[in-house]
Amino acid sequence: MPDTLPDAAHNSQLANTTPPRRGWRYWLNFILLVNLARFRFILLLVLIALVLIYWDTLAGYYRKWTRPAPAAQETDGEYEWFCPMHPSVVRDRPDEKCPICHMPLARRRKQLQLPEPLPPGVISRVQLSPYRILLAGIRTSTVTYTRLQKKITTVGYVEFNERTLRQLAARVRGRLDKLYINETGQMVHVGDDLALLYSPELVVTSQNLLDAKQGGNDLLYQTALERLRLWGIEEDQIAAILRQGKPATHLKIRSPMEGHVIARYVKEGQYVEEGAPLYDLADLSTVWIEGQVYENDMVFLPPQEYFHRPQQAQQLALPVVATTQATGNERFAGFLTFIHPHVDWSTRTVRVRYEIPNPQHKLRPGTSARVELNIPPRQIPLLVHHFGTESALLYALSLLVQSPDPLSPHGLLMTLQLIPSSAGDAALLHYGYLLAVPESAVIDTGREKVVYRQIAPAEFEAVSVQLGPRMEDEQGVFYYPVLAGLQAGDLVVTAGAFLLDAETRLNPAAGSIYFGAAGTQHRHQQPEAVRSAAAQDEDALIRSNLARLPRSDRELAARQLYCPIQQQNRLGSMGTPVKILLDGQPVFLCCPGCEEEARNHPQQTLATVRRLLQHPHHRLPQYKR
Structure with a gap:
């Protein structure tokens, strides 16, 4: 009995020492107070990671929110900003600079009339920076009269006469x-x-x-x-x-x-x-070579009935040159003497006959031969119908006979300046001269042929042209006769034309980025002001622009030489000179941007013109901006 009392006392003591039950208040205090430092450290790391990931986005929003609002006059659609030295450079914002001279732009009111649309025949217009012109390898040449001939190469076999x-x-x-x-x-x-x-x-x-x-x-x-x-x-x-x-x-x-x-x-x-x-x-003193001419070249051959008339056949005999592998590089001259009346339907060719003198019997029947048929322009029907009539040719030839040296190229071209264009073209055709562009300048789109023409420093336009057949000059360089679309003296792109056309046609925006251009203009788009770059060949460009003036105006512009408003600019360096009349006297300006200044101060402009005519090589050091 006494032994059980201590055990009961001990159990009651253990029951009194059991810890109390922990509630939600305890755990809340534990999370907020005990682990607060650790939690804040983890949260800080997450925030830093998010800032690093979205740094560009946050920076863009920051620039957007902190960008100052533009002034009312800068966003007003009534004004535009242009370069006084290069009026063709036009911008909508004042914070840009001229890409040519890198000078600040001046403000002016926008013109009410729409920009002048592209002239007929011009497909598009584009301009490039000088650096991009050099990068693209663009080269130009002058359209001029070149002595050409049509050459058809055929393959045949030597046969007995x-x-x-x-x-x-x-x-x-x-x-x-x-x-x-x-x-x-x-x-x-x-x-x-x-x-x-x-x-x-x-x-x-x-x-x-x-x-x-x-x-x-x-x-x-x-x-x-x-x-x-x-x-x-x-x-x-x-x-x-x-x-x-x-x-x-x-x-x-x-x-x-x-x-x-x-x-x-x-x-x-x-x-x-x-x-x-x-x-x-x-008898092998003369042999025949039977060749084959494709049907698309038959248009250049004489009519079949001419070979049945001995006199006409002799007049229209076309010279040929034959070579064979058996004789190496030796060339044998002869004539085209007959065209077979039927076309081989399997090869789509017509057989032609060449008669070749063979005095030393070097051409042996049965050997293969390569024959070049040379056709002068005056015997190509397409060119004859387009350029010349018999009356115009006779008139031109009568003037050429009176020339002191009618057969030289210089004397021929100088005499033809006095002849009307139709008669001059007919005479040039008779002597084999045609207005032509190199083959590298022509881009055939399938529907039309396009040539890029330089109209201002680093400014080009795509011109739809009508061309004749592919021909060769005396050095074997291929040309196309110009029937319409270009004039003598025009500068055309001969290297880099395909790259220029591909970029402007397929992706005008990408072309602007690639070439560094200020933009492109197409005939189906709203016209916009173009932006000129520096000239690659200023003298050639000036000659080309002055050649577009009438002969009387061309002489006056050449005497004046410089613009009276911007006297550092030669006439023709910024396009075709602009002619205005002040008190009845003709005055030539470098660009349309100078016309307003000239009309506002007519007496001062005329005095400057008189000084320029008296001292054409003198330029004033100061000029108006």
């Missing part, structure tokens, strides 16, 4: 006792003995000839004599019969021409009938 082929046949029956020429390919000359023929009929006829002569029977004598001549017996053989007084037993068959034996049909001792073939002979 059919007009020189001869076949020798037996004119009387008999036996061939001797063949002097018994090998094929032997060379024979006129009068050479070919064969010796025994004929009983020859014996009878020659005896009749002797009897008629002795008996004085003229009728029988003439009959026998004529029969011998028809058999091919020559006069010396007949004279030998009459002189010897014995009938002939053998007939010598002689060569009637010079040539080669190309076939032998008989052997010695063989009996032949009258008309039996003996030899085939061919």
Whole structure:
């Protein structure tokens, strides 16, 4: 009994020392107070990571929120900003600078009228920076008159001239006792003995000839004599019969021409009938080359009926040059003499015949040949119908005859300046000169042909042109005759035209980025002001722009030389000079941007023009901005 009391006291003591139950208030205090430092450290790391990831976005928003609002006058649509030194540079904002001279832009009111649309025939317009022009490798050349010819290259085979082929046949029956020429390919000359023929009929006829002569029977004598001549017996053989007084037993068959034996049909001792073939002979002093011309080149060939008229065929004979692998680089000259009337449907070609002199027999029948057919422009129907009429040609040629040196290129071109354009083109066509552009300048889009023309420093426009057939000059450079779209003196792009066209057509925006251009303009888009860059060849560009003026204005502009408003600018350096009249006197300006200033101060402008005319090479150091 006493032993159980201590145990009960001990149990009650343990029950009193059990920890109290923890509630939500305890855990809240634990999270906020005990782990607060650790939690803040983790949160700080997350914030830093987010800032690093979205740094560009946050920076963009910051610039957007802190960007100052533009002034009212800067965003007003009533004004625009331009470069006083280069008026064609126009911007909508004042914070930009001129890309040419890098000077600040000046403000002016926008013009009420729309910009001038692209002229007819111009497809698009684009300009490039000087650096991009150099990077793209753009080069220009002047459109001028060039001596051209159409060259057609054909392939054919050397053949015998059919007009020189001869076949020798037996004119009387008999036996061939001797063949002097018994090998094929032997060379024979006129009068050479070919064969010796025994004929009983020859014996009878020659005896009749002797009897008629002795008996004085003229009728029988003439009959026998004529029969011998028809058999091919020559006069010396007949004279030998009459002189010897014995009938002939053998007939010598002689060569009637010079040539080669190309076939032998008989052997010695063989009996032949009258008309039996003996030899085939061919004269190789002239040979034929049968070539093939594609049907798209048939338009350049003379009409078929001309070859049936000997006089016209001789006048229209086209020169050709033939070469063969067997003769190396040796060239053989000849003429086109015939065109077959039918086209081979399988090859779509027409056969043509060239006749080539072959005095040394170097051209052997059966060898392949390459023939170049040279057609002058005056014999191409398309060019003749477009450029010249007979009356215009006669008038132009009459003036050329009076020229001191009409055959030289310089004398020809100087004389043609006095001739109307139609007659001048006809005369140039007669001498083989055509207004042409290099092949590298032409871009064929499939629907039209385009040439890029330089109209201002680093400013180009795509021009739709009408061209003639592809031709060659004397150096073998390919050109296209210009029928419409360009004039003499225009600057056209000859290198880099394809790259320029590809960028402006496929992606104008990308083209602007790639070339560093200020923009492009197409004929189906709203026109916009173009921005010029520095000139690559200022003198050539000035000559090209001055050439667009009439002759009388061109002389006055050349004398004035500089713009009276911006006297550092030569006339023609910023495009075609602008002509205005001040008090009845003509004044030339470098660009339309100077017209307002000139009209506001007419007396000062005229005084400047007079000084420029008196001292054309003097420029004032100060100029208005």
